[in-house]
Amino acid sequence: MENKHQKAQVTHYVMPDKRAAIVRAARAVFGREGYTRASVDAIAAEARVSKRTIYNHYTDKEQLFLSVALAGAADVTKAIGEIMERHLRKIVDIEEDLIAFSLDRVAAIRAFPDHFALVRTIEAEVTRLPPDMLEAWKEAGPLSAHIRLAPYLRKIAERGSLVIDDAEEAANHLTLLTVTDVNQRSFYGAIPLPQEQVDEIVTKGVRTFLRLYLPPSGTR
Amino acid sequence: MENKHQKAQVTHYVMPDKRAAIVRAARAVFGREGYTRASVDAIAAEARVSKRTIYNHYTDKEQLFLSVALAGAADVTKAIGEIMERHLRKIVDIEEDLIAFSLDRVAAIRAFPDHFALVRTIEAEVTRLPPDMLEAWKEAGPLSAHIRLAPYLRKIAERGSLVIDDAEEAANHLTLLTVTDVNQRSFYGAIPLPQEQVDEIVTKGVRTFLRLYLPPSGTR
DNA sequence: GAATAGCTACACTGATCGGTGTACCCTGGG
DNA sequence: CCCAGGGTACACCGATCAGTGTAGCTATTC
Numbered sequence A, B: 001m002e003n004k005h006q007k008a009q010v011t012h013y014v015m016p017d018k019r020a021a022i023v024r025a026a027r028a029v030f031g032r033e034g035y036t037r038a039s040v041d042a043i044a045a046e047a048r049v050s051k052r053t054i055y056n057h058y059t060d061k062e063q064l065f066l067s068v069a070l071a072g073a074a075d076v077t078k079a080i081g082e083i084m085e086r087h088l089r090k091i092v093d094i095e096e097d098l099i100a101f102s103l104d105r106v107a108a109i110r111a112f113p114d115h116f117a118l119v120r121t122i123e124a125e126v127t128r129l130p131p132d133m134l135e136a137w138k139e140a141g142p143l144s145a146h147i148r149l150a151p152y153l154r155k156i157a158e159r160g161s162l163v164i165d166d167a168e169e170a171a172n173h174l175t176l177l178t179v180t181d182v183n184q185r186s187f188y189g190a191i192p193l194p195q196e197q198v199d200e201i202v203t204k205g206v207r208t209f210l211r212l213y214l215p216p217s218g219t220r
Numbered sequence C: 001g002a003a004t005a006g007c008t009a010c011a012c013t014g015a016t017c018g019g020t021g022t023a024c025c026c027t028g029g030g
Numbered sequence D: 001c002c003c004a005g006g007g008t009a010c011a012c013c014g015a016t017c018a019g020t021g022t023a024g025c026t027a028t029t030c
Helices: A018-033 A040-047 A049-056 A061-088 A094-111 A113-124 A133-138 A142-158 A167-186 A195-213 B018-033 B042-046 B051-057 B061-088 B094-111 B113-124 B130-139 B142-158 B167-186 B195-213
Strands: none
Touching: A018 A040, A018 A049, A018 A061, A018 A113, A040 A049, A040 A061, A061 A094, A061 A113, A061 A133, A061 A142, A094 A167, A094 A195, A094 B051, A133 A142, A142 A167, A167 A195, A167 B167, A195 B195, B018 B042, B018 B051, B018 B061, B018 B113, B042 B051, B042 B061, B061 B094, B061 B113, B061 B130, B061 B142, B061 B195, B094 B113, B094 B167, B094 B195, B130 B142, B142 B167, B167 B195
16 A cells, blocks of 8 residues: 555646546446445545545545536536537538538547446436436536537528528437437446447438428529 | 235235235335335335235245245236237327327326336346346236237328338337337436426427328328 | 145344444644 | 646544344243
8 A cells, every 4th residue: 555655657646636536437437337326435435545535535436426417417518518619610512521520529429438338327326316407417517518509500591502491300200310320329338339330320320300491492 | 915804904814915015015015115125024114014924935035035025027018019909000190199008108107106116126236136036027028019019000191001021120219209208208207397398398299200201282 | 544745933143234422542733 | 847626545533234143021822
């Protein structure tokens, strides 16, 4: 236990970014084990931090969990926002761009495996969560992704590439036909789908979406 | 089964359908508390049964859980099969019938609250489940609902009310646009949606489905 | 009326875990 | 040089829980 502060390399007691280490570890352990199974001792070990330190930063196991859940949702929302901006700001080929966007969006889920494992835990614990916390989480996470997609679609429709009257509904449809379908089959990536299957679902999903929203003929 | 030939109220040690009582109680407690939180003592109490009896019927907490999960999936699949048969055998008005079907299908979820609470637990524990058990559960439950819907749609298409080339894909689309949407927003009914909102989602979902699959003009 | 099968009550073990208290240690600042 | 703040190691408490063992009860069957 003392072997770390010996010579050097192990940047241990150096940073007050203990907090960040705790958050990362908690995300991993909560995701891996679920809320009840996850022991604070295990989180402390994974964070290379003493259990006492955790309780100096957080009053509760529950508060730690909620804090981590909210932070993760914000991270993911931000990442997805960037993906939207990257693919949907300028449309070249509507089908290609929507497919590329959706593939990246799906890939984002697999880029945050710990967080989405934790999402499954949240959904399981949903009845035991403080209602205001649940609301806050929904808004920081899943809801915000929806709401932020709509304006992009609206703008694309204004340029004439799509025919949309209810942009939020359209956003919902695109999400259901791609991300939700993949998530449901892969349990948010916990039981991963082969990439080719993901490609197929997303491609077909976007094409189906376009059957709903593509202008009838040659409006450019 | 045997509880009737006794006069008195407390139908306690009368029946060997202890098993049924245990299953019901386990479903409720597992659903309410999640796998880890649920204590075998609590299940025994809820089943009005001694803990020892549970361990005489099931080797394990885990085996009990899996057994209950499989049985519940079968129950729900059967119920949904009946709903399909009731609404989709004979089509009168395709829109009305699909809406009525989907509303009943959504209602079925709220008719088995314990089971779907347990579904959320399964999804959370998915990485800790024996893979063959997960496969068996998927096939007894969610997958089978999909697969059994497709033939109905195919038959409807043969009669000319819909234009479908891939019936399984169409079934998937109908499910995504109605049941999945509702489930996702309500966490499988754990945080219930107001009925009017359910009606709206389902109605719009079916109409969107019909935009995809309704024959172009007057093919009767 | 005896045996059998299923159930119950109850006590117990071993382990885990949330949370706390405490004495000590390291570091940087004045 | 000393002090304060944050970290650590460690021991501890009380509670919960899976699972077992056992002795005794009840009803049915032969």
